[in-house]
Amino acid sequence: MAEVRIRGVRKSFGNVEVIHGVDVDISDGEFVVLVGPSGCGKSTLLRMIAGLERITDGEVMIGGRVVNQMPPKERDVAMVFQNYALYPHMKVYDNMAFSMKLRGAEKSEVDQRVQKAADILGLTPFLERYPRQLSGGQRQRVAMGRAIVRDPQVFLFDEPLSNLDAKLRVQMRTEIKELHQRLKTTSVYVTHDQIEAMTMADRIVVMHDGIVEQAGEPLDLYDNPTNTFVAGFIGSPAMNFVRGTVRANGGPARLEAKDGVALPLGDGWSGQDGRSVVYGIRPEHLVLAEAGQRSVESEIAVVEPTGAETLLVSRVAGGEFQAVFRERHAFRPGTRVQLAPLLDKVHLFDAETGQRL
Numbered sequence: 121m122a123e124v125r126i127r128g129v130r131k132s133f134g135n136v137e138v139i140h141g142v143d144v145d146i147s148d149g150e151f152v153v154l155v156g157p158s159g160c161g162k163s164t165l166l167r168m169i170a171g172l173e174r175i176t177d178g179e180v181m182i183g184g185r186v187v188n189q190m191p192p193k194e195r196d197v198a199m200v201f202q203n204y205a206l207y208p209h210m211k212v213y214d215n216m217a218f219s220m221k222l223r224g225a226e227k228s229e230v231d232q233r234v235q236k237a238a239d240i241l242g243l244t245p246f247l248e249r250y251p252r253q254l255s256g257g258q259r260q261r262v263a264m265g266r267a268i269v270r271d272p273q274v275f276l277f278d279e280p281l282s283n284l285d286a287k288l289r290v291q292m293r294t295e296i297k298e299l300h301q302r303l304k305t306t307s308v309y310v311t312h313d314q315i316e317a318m319t320m321a322d323r324i325v326v327m328h329d330g331i332v333e334q335a336g337e338p339l340d341l342y343d344n345p346t347n348t349f350v351a352g353f354i355g356s357p358a359m360n361f362v363r364g365t366v367r368a369n370g371g372p373a374r375l376e377a378k379d380g381v382a383l384p385l386g387d388g389w390s391g392q393d394g395r396s397v398v399y400g401i402r403p404e405h406l407v408l409a410e411a412g413q414r415s416v417e418s419e420i421a422v423v424e425p426t427g428a429e430t431l432l433v434s435r436v437a438g439g440e441f442q443a444v445f446r447e448r449h450a451f452r453p454g455t456r457v458q459l460a461p462l463l464d465k466v467h468l469f470d471a472e473t474g475q476r477l
């Protein structure tokens with residue numbers, strides 16, 4: 121096991137820079153998830169840790185050693201890919217044993233490690249099968265088994281679950297999390313799926329256009345996003361945003377938005393009087409207003425019950441509000457509803473920079 125340090129790392133392909141100076145420290149035994157939209161540079165960063173991509177500038181350290189110039193096989197990392205990259209002509213056993221055999225390990229040691237990994241992953245009944253005789257989830261487990269057998273200092277995962285159907289994906293993410301709790305191997309896991317990031321990570325690193333927007337524990341990012349990008353990316357359904365101006369005189373603090381709509385604000389924001397901001401409120405922080413409660417009127421557009429909860433989409437200030445209710449209501453599209461934002465859950469961001477106020 122080892123810690124991974126990424127210091128001022130940049131990557132250019134030709135003269136196009138795609139990673140613009142990234143710093144991430146990953147502690148020994150930590151499970152860190154790199155998350156961000158397609159093309160933000162997650163795989164490129166992971167591949168630089170693995171040694172599959174040259175580092176243009178900056179430093180990557182694994183276990184205290186700078187690995188920039190070190191070939192992949194000396195870095196003592198094991199990578200699990202989205203497409204599994206199994207050898208189709210080899211049985212499961214041999215797929216898992218391959219890297220150790222290549223290193224010239226003793227047959228008995230190879231056997232012991234493969235059996236142990238197979239046991240951990242529930243693959244023992246499948247060792248004599250070929251990959252084509254396995255389901256997607258089983259193949260995925262073999263790919264993990266191959267990584268486990270190598271007993272590396274660091275696991276690197278690049279979207280390992282994206283070829284699986286939704287149900288299996290949820291099951292496998294629990295399995296990977298359990299596996300990590302058991303092996304405690306330092307892991308860097310790449311995904312574009314923020315739910316995967318939230319549920320699996322000790323710490324999340326949110327990337328966007330080749331930079332780190334924010335790094336932190338899942339619920340800390342959720343509760344305290346540093347800017348509108350992170351606020352909008354983490355959380356599903358996403359945070360609602362409304363642009364407007366803070367007004368604090370002639371009544372309680374509020375946001376003045378389009379079409380004369382006013383959204384209530386806590387008195388703590390009075391100091392921002394006159395400032396152009398983006399007002400953010402999460403769907404679960406909108407409630408049905410009680411008599412006398414400060415609220416905003418909206419017109420119901422769509423009602424989406426899922427059983428456990430109901431998503432209400434309504435129109436406010438030229439935009440849409442999504443609200444989530446656990447209790448059941450007789451919402452009807454076209455009717456009006458008074459929504460009250462929980463005032464201590466309102467986020468304000470600077471309208472120009474998007475930075476949290």
Ligand SMILES: Nc1ncnc2c1ncn2[C@@H]1O[C@H](COP(=O)(O)OP(=O)(O)OP(=O)(O)O)[C@@H](O)[C@H]1O
Pocket residue numbers: 133138156157158159160161162163164165312
């Ligand atoms: N070999 C390459 N040559 C040129 N540009 C590349 C190369 N590999 C990646 N890029 C560019 O680098 C940027 C980051 O790509 P990367 O694959 O790291 O994104 P990603 O975050 O993993 O996206 P996805 O979620 O779609 O996998 C993209 O703009 C991509 O086009």
Ligand SMILES: [Mg+2]
Pocket residue numbers: 162163164
């Ligand atoms: Mg990728």
